[in-house]
Structures are given as structure tokens and as C-alpha cells.
Amino acid sequence: MKETKNQSDYLSIKEFKRDKFLVKGSKFIATAIPVGSEEEAELWIKKIKKEFHDATHNPYAYVLRQGEIQKSTDDGEPSGTAGRQILSAILSQNLKDILIVVTRYFGGVKLGTGGLSKAYYESALRVLRSCVFIKKELREELVLLFPKKYFDRVQMILNKEKVKVKKLAFGDRARMEIEVSKEIISKLKDELMNKARGEIEFEGI
Structure with missing residues (x-):
């Protein structure tokens, strides 16, 4: 299992x-796809099911960093034999913002639940x-409001960081409006x- 070096980083696929x-x-x-939201994941699932509309099953699993969401489905396979296994493979690599759909075409020989x-x-x-x-780095958007006379000072800090x-x-x-690593927000403020x-005032977006 791979691990990230700090809490502001996470692994995904390119x-x-x-x-x-x-x-x-x-x-x-x-099929493995990088995704950033449930909406994007569901759109890809529909697209792949349409592509392989004649397949026996299209179970899937996805893990999202936002909201720490994990979802899987067996898509008609015996309970626990498909979606959960795909999810386990994703989690074994400590990945987030990823969808995997595994399309199956039955070959005539039953594999059994273990198989x-x-x-x-x-x-x-x-x-x-x-x-x-x-x-990938966890980032946050902020709005800074301050007197114009401090613009050069603020810009200098932002450039430095x-x-x-x-x-x-x-x-x-x-x-x-700025985008900043969560790791340095407190220090930056x-x-x-x-x-x-x-x-200076700080507002979230």
C-alpha cells in the first residue's frame, strides 16, 4: 500500500x-478513470454501460476525496463478489478520485462466488x-479583502508562498480570490x- 507524505496530499491516477x-x-x-465528483463518476458509468450494452454485468466502484465518498455495486453479480472486490483493489493502493468499472462477458463456465x-x-x-x-494536493479557495495601500505587501507574501x-x-x-494549499493556510493568514x-479579512468561497 502506498502512503502520502502529509495530510494535504493524496494519490490518484493520471x-x-x-x-x-x-x-x-x-x-x-x-476501465479506470480519474473523477472529481459523484456526478462525473455517474456520467462515466452511464457512458461505459452504453459502450458495453451487450455485456453480462458492469459492476463498479469509486472513491472520492471530497466527502470521503466510497460507493460500489455488483450490478447483478452475487452479493459481495464484484463491486466490493473492485473497491478493495482501489483501497489497497490508497487511491482517491478514481472510478473503476469492470465489464464482464460470460464465457459459458460458471466461476462460483470465490472465483x-x-x-x-x-x-x-x-x-x-x-x-x-x-x-495531488488538497487546496482551498479564499477571498482576501484589505486596504489598497497594502497591495504590494500582500502580493509579496503570496509570491513567496x-x-x-x-x-x-x-x-x-x-x-x-486565491487558491492555496491547506497545509499552509494557517501560516499564510x-x-x-x-x-x-x-x-485584512478572509472569506471562504
């Missing part, structure tokens, strides 16, 4: 991957072995509060 293998005539086609469980787990694991794992500025507007005060002499 891109769409697919793997196929046979077990006693049954064809298993595993099915093993085949679905192995199918999911095989496609994961072909994936490139990437480390490599904070992304998404939007900037000037009215009575400067308004900046302290620095900005100090540089702006307490005349």
Missing part, C-alpha cells in the same frame, strides 16, 4: 486506462498496475495579518 483478461472463457474489461471475487479483484488490480499514480491568484479587483478595498497590520 489518466484513463483499460485492461482485458480472460478467466475460463469469461472476458473481464477493467468471481478473485477475478473481479484481479481485474481491477491489473488495470491499476497499468496506471500512472500522481500525488507561491499562492495562485485567481481574481483581482479594486473598489473601496482590494479583493483577491498569520503572515498576511501581520503585513496588513490586522486590516
Whole structure:
């Protein structure tokens, strides 16, 4: 099992991957996809089911970082033999923001519950072995509101901490929308509060 180095990082996969293998005539086609929401995952599930509309089963599992969501389904296979096995393969690699659908075409020979469980787990694991794992960082969006006279000081801190500025507007005060790693939010707020002499407000988006 792979582990991330700090609580602001997590592992996902870089891109769409697919793997196929046979077990006693049954064809298993595993599709792994990076996803960021339940809506995106469900859209991909519908797309794959449409692509393999003539398949015997299309069980799946996905894990999302947002809300720590885990979902799986057997799609008509005996309870616990498909979706749960796919989910176990994902969790064994400590991955998030990922969907795996394993399509099965029955080959005429029954595998039994033990054989099915093993085949679905192995199918999911095989496609994961072909994936490139990437480390992703937990980030948060904030709005900064402060007197315009402190703009240069605020900008200097943001540049030093490599904070992304998404939007900037000037009215009575400067308004900046930023995206920042959760790991440094507390430190960043302290620095900005100090540089702006307490005349800065923070709002979540």
C-alpha cells in the first residue's frame, strides 16, 4: 500500500486506462478513470454501460476525496463478489478520485462466488498496475479583502508562498480570490495579518 507524505496530499491516477483478461472463457474489461465528483463518476458509468450494452454485468466502484465518498455495486453479480472486490483493489493502493468499472462477458463456465471475487479483484488490480499514480494536493479557495495601500505587501507574501491568484479587483478595498494549499493556510493568514497590520479579512468561497 502506498502512503502520502502529509495530510494535504493524496494519490490518484493520471489518466484513463483499460485492461482485458480472460478467466475460463469469461472476458473481464477493467476501465479506470480519474473523477472529481459523484456526478462525473455517474456520467462515466452511464457512458461505459452504453459502450458495453451487450455485456453480462458492469459492476463498479469509486472513491472520492471530497466527502470521503466510497460507493460500489455488483450490478447483478452475487452479493459481495464484484463491486466490493473492485473497491478493495482501489483501497489497497490508497487511491482517491478514481472510478473503476469492470465489464464482464460470460464465457459459458460458471466461476462460483470465490472465483468471481478473485477475478473481479484481479481485474481491477491489473488495470491499476497499468496506471500512472500522481500525488495531488488538497487546496482551498479564499477571498482576501484589505486596504489598497497594502497591495504590494500582500502580493509579496503570496509570491513567496507561491499562492495562485485567481481574481483581482479594486473598489473601496482590494479583493483577491486565491487558491492555496491547506497545509499552509494557517501560516499564510498569520503572515498576511501581520503585513496588513490586522486590516485584512478572509472569506471562504
